[in-house]
Amino acid sequence: MSDQPPIEIAGRPIGPGYRPFVICELSGNHNGDLGRALAMIDAAAATGCDAIKIQTYTADTITMDVDRPEFRIHGGLWDGRSLHELYQEAQTPYDWHPALFERARARGVILFSSPFDETAVDLLASLEAPAYKIASFEAIDLPLIAYAARHGKPLIISTGMANLAEIEAARDTALAAGAGGVILLHCVSSYPASFADANLRTIPDMAARFDCPIGLSDHTPGTAAAVAAVALGACVIEKHFTLARSDGGPDAAFSLEPMEFQALVSDARSAWESLGQAQYDLLGSERANAQFRRSIYVAADVKAGAVIAASDVRSIRPGLGLAPQHRDTVVGRVAARDLKRGEPMSWDMLKEI
Template sequence: MSSPMTASPEIEIAGRRIGADHPPYVICELSGNHNGSLERCLSMVDAAADTGCDAIKIQTYTADTITLDVDRPEFKINGGLWDGRSLYELYQEAQTPFEWHAAIFERARKRGVTIFSSPFDETAVDLLAGLDAPAYKIASFEAVDLPLIRYAAAKGKPLIISTGMANLAEIETARNTALEAGAAGVLLLHCVSSYPATFADANVRTVADMAARFGCPIGLSDHTPGTAASVAAVSVGAAAIEKHFTLARADGGPDSAFSLEPAEFKALVDDTKNAWAALGRAHYDVLGSEQANLQYRRSLYVTADVPAGAILSRDNVRSVRPGIGLPPADLDKVLGRPAARALTRGEPLAWDMVGE
């Protein structure tokens, strides 16, 4: 893919380097699962911090900044998790009020966790800039809103852009627009904009393809159940994982059905980082951790007492564990030759025990 500006394979958010050569950057998305309670939202921040996530993300909009309160068919949701609801009604329920933001940011910072948000219009960008947000996240549905991307990018922070529903040309345009407008790097998230997404639709191999095409770090915004897709994405190079979070799915909430509970999210953090560590590099030599076990590999041993001069055969020599004797590859060189001395069952075979 061509670009008017060169994308970097790494970005930095609040001092944390993000790229394929670093452990995955795990983003805990609180979304609207606060259920309209600031106290619950702050409890979610605390619970998220306890999981070991790298960042907490919220969403910054009001129903009036994201849609219109009109009674027309196209403003009604057909099918899926929110079937029959109006966009305005859904976003009224799910919004995180602007007046909560300072308290939420303060709590996250007190807990030592990076926090940023998805702005959905310019007023949201300005609010977040006033809170010194270290990055901005552009949601999949807004990835085609180039004026919003330009406005957020002009703040000079990194931009994270989800790519659900976007084709290659739209992704390239969004990335280039962000870089041209002054973003301090771009992180693209492969995303399937269905809620919940199925494993069959996850297509996490797209992560590796995007990395080859776009030259910037690539992650996964994961709406599938559980943690499997996220771990799989790390195995193909995902530099970041974003996943929705709730205190308890049983409590309900707009996004609770595809959100992880605290213990599950901690498992996500641990599993994705362990998966990254396990990737390592192509390696064929003996590792330091294997060195002590070399002695237990197979080797040639005397398996029955052998008088001096008797012929060595499969009846009295074979390969067994441990590995003190001759290599098993030497078996054919040994068979049919005489014992140089009397041999005792259980002795490791050596060349000075084999006659000519």
């Protein structure tokens, strides 16, 4: 286990020695309805997640309304749509933010956001956001990272598409600018991501390379990859959330519904708890069953003074007799007294050689 100090977000410690920090990403699945966004916070809080995350941008702060091919998406879930059109639909309006933060506080759950420009950072700072999330596509925007980091809060940085040098630059920039710690999330920036591309073994490799907590921003279907990531050392799990996939929404296809997210939270915590530590001693919970291990028992009546034959003893359950490893030593010895079928074998039942 790493001896690195934990990073705290709103008083919640995050690191290898603590249960995974599970983030419920609302993204644009509010479908442009503030009432739905508030209902999503209620439903997300009820799953038992540790935090809820939103995204803070407008279509004009993240892109431009330009009719050029490079401003249009080709292939995948959003094929044919312009960036401006997509972000216009998915944006969480700035004037919603106070109500969303207030609802999260009322539900007792941490809320923070991904800022996509300096105006977004300023808004989130005014709302006392306890952390900032840098999205994968912005991981190379070092000025944005530095601007967010100057507020002294922890930064969570997704690393999808970033190479090792870019990841190191993002982390170093955040720390140099005063971030209250950095958490790196392994991420595959395809929507949805396939299991074949998940490459979860990157998580322990990142943990060995970077002196900070490592997690997973997961876009694969279901919960299997996220739970497996915990077993590989992920300290943070981020997963998209929706009230119902059938309601649609920009990210609905790769989002979890409330009952699914609740299962993710439970399974991630159980996976972490089950890791424990390497040990080979008898556990207290095993002690009552130790008596049912195999041992040597008398299998046929043997008269005192008779030589014990192989057929006179057996290695069976329960475990109150001599250990099975002594069977060859017992066979050929002389019975010190009458032995009755069903007795556990002990050394005092044998004559000294």
